Amino acid sequence: xxxxxxxxxxxxxxxxxxxxxxxxxxxxxxxxxxxxxxxxxxxxxxxxxxxxxxxxxxxxxxxxxxxxxxxxxxxxxxxxxxxxxxxxxxxxxxxxxxxxxxxxxxxxxxxxxxxxxxxxxxxxxxxxxxxxxxxxxxxxxxxxxxxxxxxxxxxxxxxxxxxxxxxxxxxxxxxxxxxxxxxxxxxxxxxxxxxxxxxxxxxxxxxxxxxxxxxxxxxxxxxxxxxxxxxxxxxxxxxxxxxxxxxxxxxxxxxxxxxxxxxxxxxxxxxxxxxxxxxxxxxxxxxxxxxxxxxxxxxxxxxxxxxxxxxxxxxxxxxxxxxxxxxxxxxxxxxxxxxxxxxxxxxxxxxxxxxxxxxxxxxxxxxxxxxxxxxxxxxxxxxxxxxxxxxxxxxxxxxxxxxxxxxxxxxxxxxxxxxxxxxxxxxxxxxxxxxxxxxxxxxxxxxxxxxxxxxxxxxxxxxxxxxxxxxxxxxxxxxxxxxxxxxxxxxxxxxxxxxxxxxxxxxxxxxxxxxxxxxxxxxxxxxxxxxxxxxxxxxxxxxxxxxxxxxxxxxxxxxxxxxxxxxxxxxxxxxxxxxxxxxxxxxxxxxxxxxxxxxxxxxxxxxxxxxxxxxxxxxxxxxxxxxxxxxxxxxxxxxxxxxxxxxxxxxxxxxxxxxxxxxxxxxxxxxxxxxxxxxxxxxxxxxxxxxxxxxxxxxxxxxxxxxxxxxxxxxxxxxxxxxxxxxxxxxxxxxxxxxxxxxxxxxxxxxxxxxxxxxxxxx
Numbered sequence: 195x196x197x198x199x200x201x202x203x204x205x206x207x208x209x210x211x212x213x214x215x216x217x218x219x220x221x222x223x224x225x226x227x228x229x230x231x232x233x234x235x236x237x238x239x240x241x242x243x244x245x246x247x248x249x250x251x252x253x254x255x256x257x258x259x260x261x262x263x264x265x266x267x268x269x270x271x272x273x274x275x276x277x278x279x280x281x282x283x284x285x286x287x288x289x290x291x292x293x294x295x296x297x298x299x300x301x302x303x304x305x306x307x308x309x310x311x312x313x314x315x316x317x318x319x320x321x322x323x324x325x326x327x328x329x330x331x332x333x334x335x336x337x338x339x340x341x342x343x344x345x346x347x348x349x350x351x352x353x354x355x356x357x358x359x360x361x362x363x364x365x366x367x368x369x370x371x372x373x374x375x376x377x378x379x380x381x382x383x384x385x386x387x388x389x390x391x392x393x394x395x396x397x398x399x400x401x402x403x404x405x406x407x408x409x410x411x412x413x414x415x416x417x418x419x420x421x422x423x424x425x426x427x428x429x430x431x432x433x434x435x436x437x438x439x440x441x442x443x444x445x446x447x448x449x450x451x452x453x454x455x456x457x458x459x460x461x462x463x464x465x466x467x468x469x470x471x472x473x474x475x476x477x478x479x480x481x482x483x484x485x486x487x488x489x490x491x492x493x494x495x496x497x498x499x500x501x502x503x504x505x506x507x508x509x510x511x512x513x514x515x516x517x518x519x520x521x522x523x524x525x526x527x528x529x530x531x532x533x534x535x536x537x538x539x540x541x542x543x544x545x546x547x548x549x550x551x552x553x554x555x556x557x558x559x560x561x562x563x564x565x566x567x568x569x570x571x572x573x574x575x576x577x578x579x580x581x582x583x584x585x586x587x588x589x590x591x592x593x594x595x596x597x598x599x600x601x602x603x604x605x606x607x608x609x610x611x612x613x614x615x616x617x618x619x620x621x622x623x624x625x626x627x628x629x630x631x632x633x634x635x636x637x638x639x640x641x642x643x644x645x646x647x648x649x650x651x652x653x654x655x656x657x658x659x660x661x662x663x664x665x666x667x668x669x670x671x672x673x674x675x676x677x678x679x680x681x682x683x684x685x686x687x688x689x690x691x692x693x694x695x696x697x698x699x700x701x702x703x704x705x706x707x708x709x710x711x712x713x714x715x716x717x718x719x720x721x722x723x724x725x726x727x728x729x730x731x732x733x734x735x736x737x738x739x740x741x742x743x744x745x746x747x748x749x750x751x752x753x754x755x756x757x758x759x760x761x762x763x764x765x766x767x768x769x770x771x772x773x774x775x776x777x778x779x780x781x782x783x784x785x786x787x788x789x790x791x792x793x794x795x796x797x798x799x800x801x802x803x804x805x806x807x808x809x810x811x812x813x814x815x816x817x818x819x820x821x822x823x824x825x826x827x828x829x830x831x832x833x834x835x836x837x838x839x840x841x842x843x844x845x846x847x848x849x850x851x852x853x854x855x856x857x858x859x860x861x862x863x864x865x866x867x868x869x870x871x872x873x874x875x876x877x878x879x880x881x882x883x884x885x886x887x888x889x890x891x892x893x894x895x896x897x898x899x900x901x902x903x904x905x906x907x908x909x910x911x912x913x914x915x916x917x918x919x920x921x922x923x924x925x926x927x928x929x930x931x932x933x934x935x936x937x938x939x940x941x942x943x944x945x946x947x948x949x950x951x952x953x954x955x956x957x
Contacts, residue, residue: 281307411490511539661685705722
């Protein structure tokens with residue numbers, strides 16, 4: 195009894211101490227925030243209107259700041275920089291360059307407001323991680339936080355303190371090139387991943403020298419571009435906007451993301467950059483967001499071709515009124531905003547609000563305390579591409595691989611596979627694995643699949659290789675138009691020859707790194723060039739073929755899905771691509787990835803997503819008058835959440851601790867998951883819900899939770915999810931977020947299709 199008493203006392207003391215720590219940290223944070231606001235007000239009171247407008251201007255590093263400014267435009271920009279009329283620069287890279295740009299600003303300007311330096315650090319700076327869509331297939335939030343953290347460390351070490359990431363556009367159309375840059379088709383998964391990446395970039399202390407400001411982009415609707423064509427029109431209703439598009443951004447705002455970026459597209463006739471409903475009414479007013487909004491590249495000036503502004507002066511007026519705080523390379527604010535204020539057309543209070551937000555972020559970064567805090571050559575040398583960073587890159591690459599097919603358990607390769615043929619245009623490619631948006635990666639620096647196989651293959655294994663075909667022989671670069679239609683089949687003969695002689699074939703095909711990314715939309719989701727013919731030739735020569743896919747979007751695999759025994763989705767995995775693929779092929783790593791996007795049977799299904807609506811005619815009988823295609827099944831070839839393992843997982847029936855709950859209550863849904871295989875493995879247990887009757891039509895299934903668990907061979911674990919009022923809430927016909935009474939279905943399983951099912955009621 196005495197022991198119990200002492201234990202309870204100890205617990206209470208620890209709890210009290212923990213509570214005091216939380217209260218103390220909260221108080222310190224509040225006190226720091228108050229001080230920052232006082233400093234912001236103080237600086238703002240010293241500024242002229244011209245200087246205020248200058249803070250709202252962002253320049254590209256279009257000249258080498260360490261040397262003379264060449265050309266009249268760059269000389270003019272240099273003068274503005276000296277006069278303190280620039281708030282930010284992007285694409286100024288390295289400690290040397292950022293220090294010099296900061297020096298020019300700090301030593302010459304009147305009130306010496308530090309610059310903030312931005313850059314697109316999307317999936318790594320020098321060490322490259324899987325493209326965001328690929329890394330999202332890991333469903334590992336801690337991993338994604340750590341890769342963002344490594345990226346932040348390398349970026350900060352290079353003198354840069356702001357990344358234009360993460361992208362959290364819900365993306366349902368595989369034709370859209372920028373689908374590779376986000377977390378796929380589901381708003382819940384996007385929200386969780388966005389927060390993990392923000393926490394990785396920004397850390398616990400934004401003023402630390404190894405953290406950087408993150409940016410929630412693109413606000414909003416960019417991923418819903420009509421026909422998957424980049425920059426295209428977006429037409430969505432308010433319910434789609436609130437229930438599908440905005441949740442990841444709300445999660446980002448709640449997580450304290452430092453900045454937002456608006457998007458290129460229009461929504462229902464109003465370009466996002468000039469959309470006051472999005473930027474002022476929702477973001478700044480309703481959500482109470484106190485960071486700043488930067489335009490996307492030139493998007494303020496693009497209000498002119500959109501047809502809502504006749505010139506840059508009108509574009510500046512529309513953008514500042516709507517809440518766009520910083521003009522990235524648009525040339526609108528610097529030329530027109532001061533004039534608009536002086537003429538009385540724009541209230542200076544709007545300018546003050548924008549500048550206050552920009553200053554606030556700079557104070558939070560600690561730039562006023564030390565404008566050169568990110569300028570340390572020794573840190574730059576030690577942090578870049580370190581061995582520790584490469585280990586994180588390998589882990590991320592391994593966990594991002596999705597095993598789509600494993601007929602006859604061909605994988606992992608057995609000891610009898612003594613002769614392995616490695617074939618394909620991407621098999622020895624050391625550049626494509628870096629993906630698009632590769633920041634400062636060294637070209638051709640990734641481990642190729644061929645290199646990985648040679649390194650990981652058991653001693654005595656014969657490895658033969660031939661390219662078989664090429665994807666392209668043209669120039670490859672971020673902004674250059676490219677075609678991938680090489681028709682040379684002269685390499686087929688050798689490919690068939692080594693395939694016939696091999697025990698197994700690893701056929702590495704897919705996309706070039708620059709087939710996805712900004713401006714890289716496609717109408718064809720198949721294999722470019724002669725890859726289809728190469729696959730046909732090789733599979734005719736050997737039945738034991740494993741297709742290793744390299745791609746940045748869901749592809750149409752229907753033509754070859756039945757031809758091959760194995761399909762490994764490897765995306766663009768970054769610096770350690772080939773090593774991770776080889777680890778999976780040889781069984782050094784048991785794949786656990788799950789698709790964050792649906793893979794179609796045909797491009798005609800796009801946009802394709804699992805959380806569709808039922809429609810009024812969901813099923814049909816003998817007649818054709820129901821929602822379907824006449825020439826193809828309507829479901830995905832590989833559904834959202836799908837991914838195989840070398841382990842087998844068995845799900846028991848769902849157990850609900852009660853069959854109904856009311857406001858303020860909750861239900862616990864549990865399921866036993868057993869590893870019935872012979873090797874240990876990881877499984878992503880997924881929770882889906884369906885609201886059977888709502889005030890507006892509801893999706894047939896929505897992801898509402900997931901847990902990644904590790905199970906030894908033969909081990910069973912109970913996985914539980916809490917279902918409460920918040921989890922079943924949505925933006926209803928009443929135009930508010932609320933939970934509506936009614937019946938719900940609950941599903942738990944290893945993907946969005948193969949699930950156990952139960953039902954409950956919310957009263």
